[in-house]
Amino acid sequence: MSLPVQKSVRSSIERHENDLYTTDPEAVRLLLEKERFHKNVLEPCAGLGHISEELSKHGYNVISSDLNDYGYCTPHRDFLTDSFFDKHTKEFDIVTNPPYNVSIEMVKRALDVARHKVAMLFPYWYIIKFYWYPPCRVYLFTRKIDIAKDGDFETYHNKNMKLYAWFIWEIGYYGDTTIKYIVNNKRVTKQVEKLEEEYSDKSKYWNYSKENMKKEVLKLHAEKLTNREIGRRLNIDEKTVRNWLKENV
Structure with a gap:
């Protein structure tokens, strides 16, 4: 998936020239422990397929596409404008890690297209961007997840400086946002261990x-x-x- 992490991107044309950043499949697996989706899922920013492949492993029928051509899925399909998505409105749930420079446009488009549920990965502070249609749930990772340039997770392991969260929208739900946690800590301090035990x-x-x-x-x-x-x-x-x-x- 094309993701502007290092610098801002002003247009989809400029984005095409940027590096590829991909999502750790573990982040998808941990989401699927918390949420179920319709059997047919759309991944419109599929990149090299890290999200799509994990969804497929869990039994979902995944339709994958991307604005750019990375050799994995249907290329040159702009989620914001391509009529393909209009023709298949309400047929799929949506799970993706979208380009953040058009985060609001991507969410709005997804809410128009999705059958029932939308899941998007964003830095956790993006919660303030969506007050106009609050997500029903936000799953905050307790430890930074890997977002790897060109899919090279070995080189970029533990290099990410942002805290991420899965944002979940359900079509027709308009109410308070529930914050939940995905505990993905590898190690914690003795103090936290004691607190976990005390409050378990x-x-x-x-x-x-x-x-x-x-x-x-x-x-x-x-x-x-x-x-x-x-x-x-x-x-x-x-x-x-x-x-x-x-x-x-």
Whole structure:
């Protein structure tokens, strides 16, 4: 995927002349532990196929393209303007690491094209760019991930200076953004190890507020919110919502 990391890019023509930066497949694998997508997925900035190949390994049918020709996928297909995407609107979910100089345009286009869900990798501080249509979830990596020039992960391992996050949009969802973590630390300090151990037993905190949470579930149910919407609002899973409602409705 073409990604302007070292310098800003003013146009798609200039971008074509830039170096190729690719996404560590591990970052995709960790996302797929958290999110499920429609069986058909579109990767419109596929580059050398690092995201596409990982999606395929997990059983997804992937349509891959790129503005540039790197020998992997359908080239010279501009996601922002190519009519191919208009002809196939609402057929695919979208997972990609887009060019950041057109991040807003890419998100807007994806929301128009996607069937249900959009996942894009951005530096975590890009959250402020999307207040006009907030993502429903943001998965923040706790450790920097590798973004490699020309796909050379051996040379560029641990050279990345940015903290990244997966931004998830669901079509039709407009509400608060939930921040979650993808814990990809290789090593942590003794202090953090101690904190992880101390706070690993969530029951002592959960039990304290469980009854209040049940009351909130009932309140939102009375307001005609769906179980899925209630779960997102309260950051609990939908099964828990159903079970609590069975107890009280």
